[in-house]
Amino acid sequence: MRIAVAATAPFGADVLERLAGVHDVALLLTRPDKPRGRGRKLAPTAAKEVAERLAIPIVQPARLDDDVELPVETVVVAAYGLLIPDPLLARGLWLNVHPSLLPRWRGAAPVERALMAGDTRTGVTIHRTTAELDAGPIAAQEAFDVGEDDDAGTVFARAARVAARLIGDVLPAPHFTPQAVEGVTYAEKIGPADRELDLERPARELVNRVRALSPHIGARATIDGRLLIVWTARVADDGSFEPLEVQPAGGKRMHYDAYRRGLR
Numbered sequence: 001m002r003i004a005v006a007a008t009a010p011f012g013a014d015v016l017e018r019l020a021g022v023h024d025v026a027l028l029l030t031r032p033d034k035p036r037g038r039g040r041k042l043a044p045t046a047a048k049e050v051a052e053r054l055a056i057p058i059v060q061p062a063r064l065d066d067d068v069e070l071p072v073e074t075v076v077v078a079a080y081g082l083l084i085p086d087p088l089l090a091r092g093l094w095l096n097v098h099p100s101l102l103p104r105w106r107g108a109a110p111v112e113r114a115l116m117a118g119d120t121r122t123g124v125t126i127h128r129t130t131a132e133l134d135a136g137p138i139a140a141q142e143a144f145d146v147g148e149d150d151d152a153g154t155v156f157a158r159a160a161r162v163a164a165r166l167i168g169d170v171l172p173a174p175h176f177t178p179q180a181v182e183g184v185t186y187a188e189k190i191g192p193a194d195r196e197l198d199l200e201r202p203a204r205e206l207v208n209r210v211r212a213l214s215p216h217i218g219a220r221a222t223i224d225g226r227l228l229i230v231w232t233a234r235v236a237d238d239g240s241f242e243p244l245e246v247q248p249a250g251g252k253r254m255h256y257d258a259y260r261r262g263l264r
């Protein structure tokens with residue numbers, strides 16, 4: 001089918017690429033390029049990089065309004081990050097890809113919050129985009145298990161695969177069911193405080209936080225008197241928190257044992 005996609009972040013880029021392999025993607029809506037890195041040079045969004053490689057037309061409005069031209073009637077939204085105003089929603093079918101089992105974990109960081117909470121099951125929901133945050137009626141939903149060693153990268157990749165398949169099932173004849181009113185939780189955007197590891201907390205809680213922020217953000221802790229980003233960790237046999245892969249300031253990612261040897 002001929003569709004448009006609204007996506008910005010890596011998860012949305014993954015969904016875009018999978019959809020483009022099956023459907024005719026007429027347009028990508030993505031956020032404007034942003035300065036990145038030490039040189040603060042403008043860099044494209046992850047979704048834009050995919051669209052450029054696949055020769056998909058790209059539009060990058062700083063905000064959406066009724067002037068945006070849509071060459072199709074159906075738009076798939078996946079990690080886009082801009083408010084879609086009511087006049088645009090009324091002009092076609094907007095299907096949102098949300099990597100959680102709605103109504104649990106509405107909001108900006110559903111994968112990260114699910115892992116922090118220690119959820120052992122999550123999934124993907126396809127729903128109609130509405131003015132209320134992630135509250136639209138559901139067209140499709142599929143659950144999958146989350147393993148103890150799964151991090152956010154693993155869950156996002158699995159969710160993108162499921163999402164592309166569900167979208168393919170929904171597009172020919174969308175049918176919607178209202179969301180449940182019970183069980184609503186919200187996944188707030190990840191902030192600086194969410195990255196901090198309080199080593200006085202239980203080990204499992206700390207490991208879950210590390211999993212939630214890996215490999216895209218990184219949790220931080222002061223260990224051996226130095227601030228480290230902790231990328232992987234586990235609960236040791238004695239029940240303590242054990243870093244496995246860390247990154248010192250200005251350094252490279254390395255096994256924690258190798259880092260300790262370098263301190264001697």
